[in-house]
Amino acid sequence: MVIVAIIAIVVIVGIIISAFLWLGYISPPSNVATLIIEKGNVEINSGNSWITAKNNSQLKEKDSIRTLENSRVNIVFFESSVIRLDENTEISLEKLDETKRSIQLLQNSGTTWNKVLKLSGVSSYEIQTPSAIATVRGTSFAINVKGNETNISLVNGSLQVNSYELIENKDRKMEKKYIATETMVEKESAWIGKGSREIKKMPLKGNNWIEENQIKDRRFIVEKADNLIEKYRNIINIAKSRNNLSDEQIRQYVIGYVEGRYTIKKAIEEGIISESDMGLMPEELKRSEGIGTE
Numbered sequence: 001m002v003i004v005a006i007i008a009i010v011v012i013v014g015i016i017i018s019a020f021l022w023l024g025y026i027s028p029p030s031n032v033a034t035l036i037i038e039k040g041n042v043e044i045n046s047g048n049s050w051i052t053a054k055n056n057s058q059l060k061e062k063d064s065i066r067t068l069e070n071s072r073v074n075i076v077f078f079e080s081s082v083i084r085l086d087e088n089t090e091i092s093l094e095k096l097d098e099t100k101r102s103i104q105l106l107q108n109s110g111t112t113w114n115k116v117l118k119l120s121g122v123s124s125y126e127i128q129t130p131s132a133i134a135t136v137r138g139t140s141f142a143i144n145v146k147g148n149e150t151n152i153s154l155v156n157g158s159l160q161v162n163s164y165e166l167i168e169n170k171d172r173k174m175e176k177k178y179i180a181t182e183t184m185v186e187k188e189s190a191w192i193g194k195g196s197r198e199i200k201k202m203p204l205k206g207n208n209w210i211e212e213n214q215i216k217d218r219r220f221i222v223e224k225a226d227n228l229i230e231k232y233r234n235i236i237n238i239a240k241s242r243n244n245l246s247d248e249q250i251r252q253y254v255i256g257y258v259e260g261r262y263t264i265k266k267a268i269e270e271g272i273i274s275e276s277d278m279g280l281m282p283e284e285l286k287r288s289e290g291i292g293t294e
Helices: 002-026 207-232 231-244 247-259 266-269 275-280 283-288
Strands: 033-039 042-045 050-052 064-066 072-077 079-084 090-098 102-115 122-126 132-136 142-146 149-156 157-168 174-183 190-195 198-203
Touching: 002 149, 033 042, 064 072, 064 079, 072 102, 079 207, 102 207, 132 142, 132 149, 149 157, 149 207, 157 190, 174 190, 207 247, 231 247
Parallel strands: 102 122
Antiparallel strands: 033 072, 042 050, 042 064, 064 090, 072 079, 079 102, 090 102, 102 142, 122 132, 132 157, 142 149, 149 190, 157 174, 190 198
8 A cells, every 4th residue: 555655645746847848838927027125225236326225126227226224125036046145235136137047146245145946947057146156056144245355155965156356358348257167066065255266165054044044935935835736726636536645745746846856867867757757748858958959
């Protein structure tokens, strides 16, 4: 009976993953960047001057956002990844490519927390500070900027960090030149000074900002999972009746999908998705998952 139950669980995970990935692929999120005010006073500059931001505003490329004293704000990208700004923080949305799902941010000051979920389909997520450029995928990390110094705290995933300097090219335009590169792994922190030729890495030390945002991340993930369950209720009901699974079991599998613990590649490796299933998947979806590209 235990073996039968395990097989049923594996099958249901495959059904859920396949359905969500397929439906998520053909139904992209309608909101590219949504501003959610947590507390206090938040301002936005769309090119003319700073004005008071409105909750649930839709942001666009080149918008700048800043928080004032005792204020916090979240920006949700593609409905599934988030950057949280602590008080006295300023960022700019340098690039938002809806087609390629790429994001480039400029953090001028203050402290942010970034949670990039695979579910969002983000192909590239980059943050530039006065002294560093961090590029990630599927990661949880904090960035603190004070003047020309940047401190990065990586909790989950991986992170490529570059220090840089601005040089004048032959067209007399300023461009970035990388002068040091490091790959950060989980539970590491790094310090980068402006023009630094060394990126100093060290073991991660927890703090209130990290702990607080890990709790918020969990709530964010659970909320996304619950939204998916509600959106695809008919699929869920079919899967439940076929495999005699409880609502809580289904919920935990969907949470695992949102967290990125279940993927097409993993399902193929474990035999959850068959070759016949693969034949039904569009080539674009296969490429997005890196399947058949080795």
